[in-house]
Amino acid sequence: MIYHTGQDPAGSQAPANSDGSVPLTGYPTPGHEEAAAPLGRPAPVSVMSAAYAFMDKDDSGHPVRYDPCRPIHYVTRAANSPAAGPELIQQAIADVSRATGLVFIDDGPTTEAPSDEREPYQPDRYGDRWAPVLIAWETTAEEPRFTNPDEGYTILGIGGSEDVSIGDTDFTYVSGQLKLNAPGLHSIIEDEGPAQARGTIEHELGHLVGLDHVKDPTQLMNPTDSAGLNSYQAGDLAGLAILGQGECRPGI
Secondary structure, eight states, X not given: OXXXXXXXXXXXXXXXXXXXXXXXXXXXXXXXXXOSSOSOOOOOOSXXXXXXXXXXXXXXXXXXXXXXXXXXXXXXXXXXXXTTHHHHHHHHHHHHXXXXXXXXXXXXXXXXXXXXXXXXXXXXXXXXXXXXXXEEEEOTTTOGGGEETTTTEEOOEEEEEEEEOOTTOOOEEEEEEXXXXXXXXXXXXXXXXXXXXXXXXXXXXXXXXXXXXXXXXXXXXXXXXXXXXXXXXXXXXXXXXXXXXXXXXXXX
């Protein structure tokens, strides 16, 4: 199960600047923390595999990606978190960062609640920048989609990112959310150990940076956990390496 939305903010109705350009409204000043080159490189892929898929592609057929030339900030709403939660998140982010070369920065705790209508730009809360990725431990009361008694399944996480295109730039991810099933993952930690719970978080982080589900049961991005995987496999790593090789987007 994935949470993903996308918007195209191009085309403001604000008055033109003196040079004839049209200022953007409702979006941060472009280029925040933008470097001249990618901040990191994906880890070498030792085994080639095509067992990966992407959430979104642009008109040229390239996957939509985060800008590798600026860090991805994230905040965590710790309410409902199991005791091992902070360490599991840290480990999972380290793994996706290593696989993609994308740099993540922990901005600490937040009281912001996740929402399907979450705005990617919240200047009153986070300042003149894209809002950091929000990671939240939720109960089934807060997120009813975690359980479906009629179908007999449990969803352990929902993750995805918001993409924007400004002017003639291709769509680029700028912020996102991870909703983690707190009681479900707590049970997994008790019954199967923390590694299995970390694998669930890594799966959702895969969605966050742009990986879609695959039918191959030997990959972590398979939508079921029937194989008991708890880390990225060859296809996952190949896809993540591609997602880490996007272009700098100083205009976003």
